[in-house]
Amino acid sequence: MSAKQNSYEIGLDKNPANYVALSPLSFIARSAAVYPNHPSAVYEGKRFTWAETYDRCRRFASYLASKGIGEGDTVAAMLPNIPAMNELHFAVPMAGAVLNTLNIRLDASSIAFQLDHGEAKIILVDPEFSGVITEAMAQMKGPKPFVIDVDDAAFAGGKRIGEIEYEAAVAQGDSAFVPRPPKDEWDAIALGYTSGTTGNPKGVVTHHRGAYLNAVSNILAGQLGQHPVYLWTLPMFHCNGWCFPWTVAAAAGVNVCLRKVEPTRIFALIKEHGVTHMCGAPIVYNTLINAPDAPKGKAAKPVAGLIAGAAPPVAVLEGAESIGIKLTHVYGLTETYGPASVCAEQPGWGALSPDQRAQMKRRQGVAYPLEEGITVLDPDTMRQVPRDGETIGEVMFRGNIVMKGYLKNEKATQECFAGGWFHTGDLGVLDEHGYVIIKDRSKDIIISGGENVSSVEVEDILYKHPAVLFAAVVAKPDPKWGEVPCAFIELKEGASATEADIIGFCRGQMSGFKTPKVVVFGPLPKTSTGKIQKFMLRDQVQSAKAISA
Template identity: 60%
Template sequence: MQREDINPFELGLERNPANHVALSPLSFLRRAAQVYPEYPSVIDGARRFTWRQTYARCRRLASALRQLGVGQGDTVAIMAPNVTAMMEAHFGVPMTGAVLNTLNVRLDAETLAFMLRHGEARVLITDREFSPVISRALALLDHKPVVIDIDDPECQGGELLGQMDYEALLATGDAQCAWELPADEWQAITLSYTSGTTGNPKGVVYHHRGAYLNALGNVLAWNMAAHPVYLWTLPMFHCNGWCFPWTIAAVAGTHVCLRRVEAKAIFAAIRDHGVSHFSGAPIVLNAMINAPDDIKVQVTDRIVECTTGGAAPPPTVIEGLESLGMNVTQVYGLTEVYGPTVSCAWNREWDALPAVGRAQIKAQQGVCYHIQEDLMVANPDTLTPCPMDGQTIGEVFMRGNAVMKGYLKNAEATAEAFAGGWFHTGDLGVLHPNGYLQIKDRSKDIVISGGENISTIEVEDVLYRHPAVLEAAVVARPDEKWGETPCAFVMLRAGTDASEAQLIAFCRQHLAHFKAPKAVVFGALPKTSTGKVQKFLLRERAKDLKK
């Protein structure tokens, strides 16, 4: 009997509402409230919430936003530290079908104004602490969003800018508000801006499917048991807190909010709230290691798990945290891949290595999350994979479900990023024989300072505005506290004069302070025969500068 060209496993076996539902992290919140309604969900200063209460508050937020006209395809921006409202926005906003845009609290007014304009924010929820910069940003907009204030009693200073505060907004909403999962899991859930290396920031769009999967990827990569206590040392605005607002709901854990990320507050939270997990940039880990002994907490009843990204922590930091009962795992990712999608998965046989040997392995970025399909190091022009020898450097490429939809309103940059069917990270690395990735350099010359990306070209553009500057180039300079800081190499115009302090102050007038150079070196810039500045030589000079 000859078989027809019809696949019998597709015939009469179509998708329907009974067997196919869009993946969305919103499901995690509903389940946590249903299964563990009285378990603690949030500890925020003196305030405490359960998962039942958090679910009700998120539904109130969704209901209230709908009354303001927010719906599918709209953008709701939020400017806030790691507080309750920030976590709730990760659920309440997408419950309306809208897209959440978390704003970097360290940015300047001009950049924030661009983001609000480009993202077409319909509503802006903003913490009173940031009212000075937000008021300046709003003044630059022709079409202003509805402004809602977070009037946190722990906030000192600032003023109220909006028509009502966040708690008053929630009071207008319905705690039983009906909401639905997206009809299509490809629907956008969040918008995050990354500075890149040229021009204005690019808007990275996440979808519900990726957010759902990467939230579970965090659970698997970290071997998280149910009901962890997660301390918010990582900014929630950064890659949506690496998807951990959704991760903690998936495992019905407890969010411990920190308005100020300081060593004393971190150790106090670990002691007082039984913290089991936290994530942080190397600067956070350095602050903990270098804190006075009288505020350090040595954990003896459990292992506190820590993930860190950006520059690999030095062995002394890893050893120091281990002595306090903490285990450090290196992770790697970018805004375009939902935060970390690579982690240094640990092998038991490495436990027998000396501390220095363990630290060397932990400095590797590692292997893909379960939910990220593939990673390779390859020639950026031909996409030919490099040998897995730990020596041959190539560009890092990724593909899978935890890759962004693309860049908002930027088809050209999106096509470039996805050329050849891979996401081009722009980072340079090697693959070791065991398949573990180790980052070696940043092909786009990004400076990673305190976990934040700084575009060298953005800093150079400001330097060129100074009347005394003829040529300028900025590179990363290693820094024990921040990981890296910008270092500027400048050639002055003949007959002009400017000091290091003057140029740094000038940059601070036009940039967020953390982006300004921490050092300026004067003299001619090394160039190729075609006139291109040889930044690799400048990076070597920056390394040799006296502290």
């Protein structure tokens, strides 16, 4: 049989009328045109409309272009959750450049590495971080970026170190500037760095297409609807705020900016602005739940929240409901633009008891609406594990909401995409419904006497103890068992507990080999996004003088 011609491919080509590269820049243009007078952002008495925000973004993009910033250039930002940080998510790509949001908790050497590695041409700096940026720039090996100060009347202190202030730069820009759309939706839009707990962090490069799709996925998975009022408890520097700057623009919502996570301030903002949605790590919600002035019952305003990370403790999911926050669990990594899976709620869950409902909602779940897939595979055979809730494999993603790759690191890029899936490094199982359940990071599984112990499972029990505020479990070397669980506990204010109390509590709810053999009390080290830094705890355990058996 002769080769058949595909008539559907003849003369039916892409053209400007039927094809436009996907980019989140289209979201702000639409909201400004359709809802010009709708509020876009509020912060410390200041209010902006979508028309004003779009104008400010175009003006700053114009300023960047006048400084020679264009395709392939990196613009870094060391800023808290203020309106300027939100604007940069549009202004920088409008100029054709790539946005690198820096973790505001990093030390000077880490920042110096990232500025050098990303070859930042410009950096925007809040006065609070002028000291560490000055030190970082002194440590840089390559050309130093041009510095723009971003003043904030809500912060007293710090000093200007730049050559111009942000508002002055915006004023110098041209409001008639025409944003530069990406030539290809695969073009880079942002550069973010992994945590880098061992060695230098990897630079994660994301693209316009993925940012566009994940922004829309957030609306669907988080049920934002139209005109949500979104409270910025999640750092915008973290995975570009899980793409929520673009999400809120797509939904023509309101960005309620917040410089620092403070429970009293959060509750006040929820009431004042009618906040409908928020995001955060378990530690953020746990802090709100345990705040002395947390509203309860009818006093609590209903808010929909996304919570991310490994399986959130049942106590957090239950506690959030008690203060009016209905949580949906999402999961992802820097390499997946933030959340790329969701524990999709099923009919009937609302009728379950709070404990049963929390058990269902703590799973990592299924693929985000616009992600192609998430599953658990045997990393050696690349075959999916059985849906038995027991067989452990590696959690993997595939689809458009996965990074381009690691900047200047071809080896790591090839390794993480081996077999046509993105390897997360997380270990998990599939339940009978195909929902992913993370059991641990590969390095956090504790092998005690030949038995695998999930630190997440032990932590979940610890969080049920009435005196426990935060908990983390790591492996402690043991001459008999190889490894045993070691628990680090941060107690609630005014609460007390002993090692015997904690161990006895756990022993009553789990197998003996899973029970912590050592308990250490004290503040736990945390990242700026609220994740407990287990690598520091593992280092502490390895120190012979730190912990005795």
